[in-house]
Amino acid sequence: MTASLTLNKITAQKGIGITEAANRVADLGWTPSYVQEAMTFPTDYKISKVARDPMKQVLRSYFPMQEEKDNRVYGALDAALRGDMFRNVEPRWVEWMKLFLAIIPFPEISAARSMAMVGRLAPGEELRTGFTMQMVDEFRHSTIQMNLKKWYMENYIDPAGFDITEAAFGKCYATTIGRQFAEGFITGDAITSANVYLTVVAETAFTNTLFVAMPSEAARNGDYALPTVFLSVQSDESRHIGNGHSMLMSMINNPDNHLLLERDLKYAFWQNHAIVDAAIGTFIEYGTTNRDKNKESYAELWHRWIYEDYYRTYMLPLEKYGIKIHHDDVAEAWDRIVKKNYVHKVAQFFSVGWPVNFWRIEAQTEKDFEWFEHKYPGWYAEFGDYWKWYGKKSKPGETNILFDQENGYVYPHRCWSCMVPCLIREDIVCDEVDGKIYTYCSKQCAWTHKVAFAAEYEGRPTPAMGRFSGRREWEDCYHGWDLADAIKDLGFVRPDGKTLVPQPHLRFDDKEMWTLDHVRGHTLQSPLRLLRELSPADREKSLAEYRKGFKIRSFN
Amino acid sequence: MSAQVQTAQLKSGAAGAAVFAGSESRKYNYYEPKGRKATHYEDMTVDVQPDPERYLLQDWIISFGDGRPAYSKDSTAAKSSNWHKFRAIDQEWERTHYQRQSTICGMIQNVIDNGRKSGAASRFDKTWVKVLQDHLGAYKHAEFGLGTATMQAQRYGYTQMINNAVLTNSSYKLRFAQDLTLYLAELGIDIGATLDTAAGKKHWLEDPVWQGARKSVESIMGATDYLEQYFAINLVFEPLVGELFRSGFIMQLAAAQGDFITPAVVSAAEADYERNLANAVELFHILAHEPEHAAHNQGVFNGWLAEHGALALEAAKNLQPIWSQPRVKVSSFADALAAAKNRIKTITTEVGIRAPASLTA
Numbered sequence: 032m033t034a035s036l037t038l039n040k041i042t043a044q045k046g047i048g049i050t051e052a053a054n055r056v057a058d059l060g061w062t063p064s065y066v067q068e069a070m071t072f073p074t075d076y077k078i079s080k081v082a083r084d085p086m087k088q089v090l091r092s093y094f095p096m097q098e099e100k101d102n103r104v105y106g107a108l109d110a111a112l113r114g115d116m117f118r119n120v121e122p123r124w125v126e127w128m129k130l131f132l133a134i135i136p137f138p139e140i141s142a143a144r145s146m147a148m149v150g151r152l153a154p155g156e157e158l159r160t161g162f163t164m165q166m167v168d169e170f171r172h173s174t175i176q177m178n179l180k181k182w183y184m185e186n187y188i189d190p191a192g193f194d195i196t197e198a199a200f201g202k203c204y205a206t207t208i209g210r211q212f213a214e215g216f217i218t219g220d221a222i223t224s225a226n227v228y229l230t231v232v233a234e235t236a237f238t239n240t241l242f243v244a245m246p247s248e249a250a251r252n253g254d255y256a257l258p259t260v261f262l263s264v265q266s267d268e269s270r271h272i273g274n275g276h277s278m279l280m281s282m283i284n285n286p287d288n289h290l291l292l293e294r295d296l297k298y299a300f301w302q303n304h305a306i307v308d309a310a311i312g313t314f315i316e317y318g319t320t321n322r323d324k325n326k327e328s329y330a331e332l333w334h335r336w337i338y339e340d341y342y343r344t345y346m347l348p349l350e351k352y353g354i355k356i357h358h359d360d361v362a363e364a365w366d367r368i369v370k371k372n373y374v375h376k377v378a379q380f381f382s383v384g385w386p387v388n389f390w391r392i393e394a395q396t397e398k399d400f401e402w403f404e405h406k407y408p409g410w411y412a413e414f415g416d417y418w419k420w421y422g423k424k425s426k427p428g429e430t431n432i433l434f435d436q437e438n439g440y441v442y443p444h445r446c447w448s449c450m451v452p453c454l455i456r457e458d459i460v461c462d463e464v465d466g467k468i469y470t471y472c473s474k475q476c477a478w479t480h481k482v483a484f485a486a487e488y489e490g491r492p493t494p495a496m497g498r499f500s501g502r503r504e505w506e507d508c509y510h511g512w513d514l515a516d517a518i519k520d521l522g523f524v525r526p527d528g529k530t531l532v533p534q535p536h537l538r539f540d541d542k543e544m545w546t547l548d549h550v551r552g553h554t555l556q557s558p559l560r561l562l563r564e565l566s567p568a569d570r571e572k573s574l575a576e577y578r579k580g581f582k583i584r585s586f587n
Numbered sequence: 588m589s590a591q592v593q594t595a596q597l598k599s600g601a602a603g604a605a606v607f608a609g610s611e612s613r614k615y616n617y618y619e620p621k622g623r624k625a626t627h628y629e630d631m632t633v634d635v636q637p638d639p640e641r642y643l644l645q646d647w648i649i650s651f652g653d654g655r656p657a658y659s660k661d662s663t664a665a666k667s668s669n670w671h672k673f674r675a676i677d678q679e680w681e682r683t684h685y686q687r688q689s690t691i692c693g694m695i696q697n698v699i700d701n702g703r704k705s706g707a708a709s710r711f712d713k714t715w716v717k718v719l720q721d722h723l724g725a726y727k728h729a730e731f732g733l734g735t736a737t738m739q740a741q742r743y744g745y746t747q748m749i750n751n752a753v754l755t756n757s758s759y760k761l762r763f764a765q766d767l768t769l770y771l772a773e774l775g776i777d778i779g780a781t782l783d784t785a786a787g788k789k790h791w792l793e794d795p796v797w798q799g800a801r802k803s804v805e806s807i808m809g810a811t812d813y814l815e816q817y818f819a820i821n822l823v824f825e826p827l828v829g830e831l832f833r834s835g836f837i838m839q840l841a842a843a844q845g846d847f848i849t850p851a852v853v854s855a856a857e858a859d860y861e862r863n864l865a866n867a868v869e870l871f872h873i874l875a876h877e878p879e880h881a882a883h884n885q886g887v888f889n890g891w892l893a894e895h896g897a898l899a900l901e902a903a904k905n906l907q908p909i910w911s912q913p914r915v916k917v918s919s920f921a922d923a924l925a926a927a928k929n930r931i932k933t934i935t936t937e938v939g940i941r942a943p944a945s946l947t948a
């Protein structure tokens with residue numbers, strides 16, 4: 032919107048217009064004849080020579096426009112300090128930013144890196160130019176977010192957790208989902224990762240909840256900095272979405288690509304849903320103190336941004352090219368959010384694991400209960416007592432809720448695919464891949480690991496496709512460790528050497544804060560290891576039990 | 588009710604509102620700054636790209652089809668016992684990058700606008716206009732090629748510091764390629780139909796004078812080792828061909844042909860290169876003096892220097908005829924080449940490797 036206005040204004044005084052300028056710039060490329068460029072990032076897709084409708088853009092208008100945007104952002108941050116923003120900010124909100132801002136700069140810079148992968152595959156130089164600008168944009172996003180985080184660290188009441196941010200990102204049991212998100216952009220088939228997963232799905236569908244819905248909630252909590260930065264970030268996204276669509280259009284007319292496109296749209300949509308909705312849904316619903324019943328809930332936002340704007344107006348039209356769209360998955364994602372309480376279960380899981388996090392999570396209270404019940408009828412019956420237990424167990428001296436035997440919560444299995452645990456208990460899938468047992472949160476996630484990330488797809492060789500690797504189950508890394516030792520190893524201890532970075536409350540007072548001594552004496556275990564050790568019959572029994580779920584004991 | 592209002596007033600989320608363990612921990616504390624104090628650039632950059640040997644507890648969790656992880660030390664032949672040591676000398680993060688790029692765009696635009704107002708292009712020597720059309724027009728493609736090569740290279744580095752330095756290098760190269768393209772197009776408007784804006788690409792693709800340069804650039808674009816690309820661009824091609832043409836030809840000769848505008852446009856690239864060079868020298872110096880792999884790395888660098896040096900020297904020599912084309916001759920190719928050789932000698936000495944005699948004598 033403002034982008035094109037500014038472009039017009041700048042180019043109006045010039046000798047040549049934007050279209051001519053873009054055409055000339057596009058003529059900079061040539062086909063090498065002495066030495067060929069190596070296809071170092073392979074794809075199983077076939078790409079036609081001509082891009083469809085790439086955006087017209089040149090760097091001489093791009094840089095001044097971006098600098099202008101930056102000036103507004105940094106001006107607003109200064110103004111926020113002058114206006115004493117932090118005196119009125121809600122700590123409940125800022126605490127969750129320790130998690131969010133630990134995650135997001137790596138996905139952003141990964142998007143920059145992934146431009147190398149599509150850059151070489153780009154049909155036509157105009158689109159390659161688009162990718163180069165996106166590369167610089169993503170460098171902008173990553174470092175502007177690191178700057179915002181530093182700014183919170185310098186000005187917010189409790190800097191602990193911001194101070195260890197990138198170390199925490201690599202280790203925490205919650206950030207693992209953010210790494211799955213980012214690595215999805217940069218590994219495997221270049222089109223799967225850098226085009227379908229990153230642009231066609233993450234940027235086109237999910238940045239609206241990330242960068243538009245979240246800023247609104249920030250503002251409701253007295254945080255005017257996050258909206259300033261993230262709306263500025265989002266203003267670059269329309270360009271990226273245009274790049275991705277143009278690339279998609281250069282493949283979609285070739286029926287040879289349809290099978291792979293269907294695979295990748297399905298994988299990317301489901302995994303974006305599982306990861307982004309888990310994180311952003313929690314921030315928006317549980318990180319807020321604003322309980323205005325007239326505002327949209329995350330479910331309502333999802334319906335607007337993902338269902339209406341993305342599914343109906345972006346995805347459905349792809350059917351006319353002969354692509355089969357995964358309607359069932361969209362419906363199922365919606366059900367998970369509105370009927371199966373996905374976001375609420377994620378927030379519950381994050382809070383259960385507070386000792387191995389690196390931010391503060393306070394209990395939800397009566398005022399919150401009313402809003403949740405209003406927006407999600409039946410919420411109170413399922414979650415009300417849990418949060419009361421959580422409030423009770425927030426005092427040092429109590430058993431930390433992760434190991435508390437009184438409240439009735441049962442620690443979940445992890446999903447091997449999206450890294451969010453199998454929280455909708457009845458949907459857990461246990462399956463075997465290459466002779467090993469794995470657990471998944473859903474049949475879609477099982478399919479992602481077993482069918483999509485494989486060397487062959489429906490009889491067609493897919494050598495370029497990525498593979499799941501690493502120690503994907505976080506709990507496995509600390510199997511058999513004492514909780515206090517694990518927290519020390521994680522680095523989630525404050526500079527005094529004993530007080531924990533995470534706290535299950537917002538009481539900024541040493542007397543109320545948990546130390547290593549309060550959590551010692553509990554042993555962490557990997558649910559997957561335990562499951563694998565069982566005999567097949569016992570495993571079935573254990574899973575049947577798991578599917579029945581658990582009941583939080585009533586709190587009196 | 589009034590009690591609630593009171594607590595609300597007492598509550599503040601601002602730094603210093605309460606004192607407790609960690610309440611003064613207001614610095615990123617997970618890395619060793621290069622100097623005594625962490626710089627803003629370091630805070631924006633260090634450890635954003637994780638490393639299984641530092642904090643990446645679960646290792647890389649998605650690999651390529653052939654098992655390669657997201658980032659691997661094997662993406663280059665060079666070795667390091669500490670890839671995290673390097674810091675970019677120019678300390679760029681997004682804000683400084685956009686400020687600098689935007690300032691250059693504004694500067695170039697001013698030069699072009701003022702030139703247009705004063706009718707400067709009409710006073711360019713006619714022969715010189717053709718030189719710009721053919722040869723500056725050809726050279727812009729070299730810049731573009733190096734821009735796309737660095738765009739590729741920024742995917743592979745083992746740390747955020749390396750990759751971001753390569754990324755900004757790419758951004759500078761691509762901007763300059765566009766600067767030249769649009770400058771020549773603007774010049775076409777001022778001069779009229781006599782300036783053929785398509786000629787440059789034709790010369791780049793076909794003129795024997797430019798084939799050495801094209802081969803040299805394509806060899807860099809086709810290299811699969813990202814540090815080889817970064818090395819060949821900044822330590823070899825730039826001094827031997829890029830600067831030779833920009834400084835040794837355009838900047839030296841333009842004024843004598845009545846052209847005060849082109850040097851201003853080209854000067855931006857000279858300043859860009861100083862920064863990219865400083866970054867590259869720092870990185871390769873660190874690697875050439877590696878506690879464990881110095882000898883290995885010097886061997887690798889010497890190999891790159893020999894291979895890309897031969898191509899770049901050939902490219903430079905091919906350019907010789909251009910020096911005799913302007914009507915007013917104020918400097919010679921021999922002088923320019925001698926300066927280029929001197930430059931590469933200085934650069935390699937700074938890095939701590941030895942350029943072969945063919946490149947320096």
Ligand SMILES: [Fe+2]
Nearest residue numbers: 139142169172
């Ligand atoms: Fe971004």
Ligand SMILES: [Fe+2]
Nearest residue numbers: 142234268271
């Ligand atoms: Fe983006």
Ligand SMILES: [Zn+2]
Nearest residue numbers: 446449472476
């Ligand atoms: Zn899953």
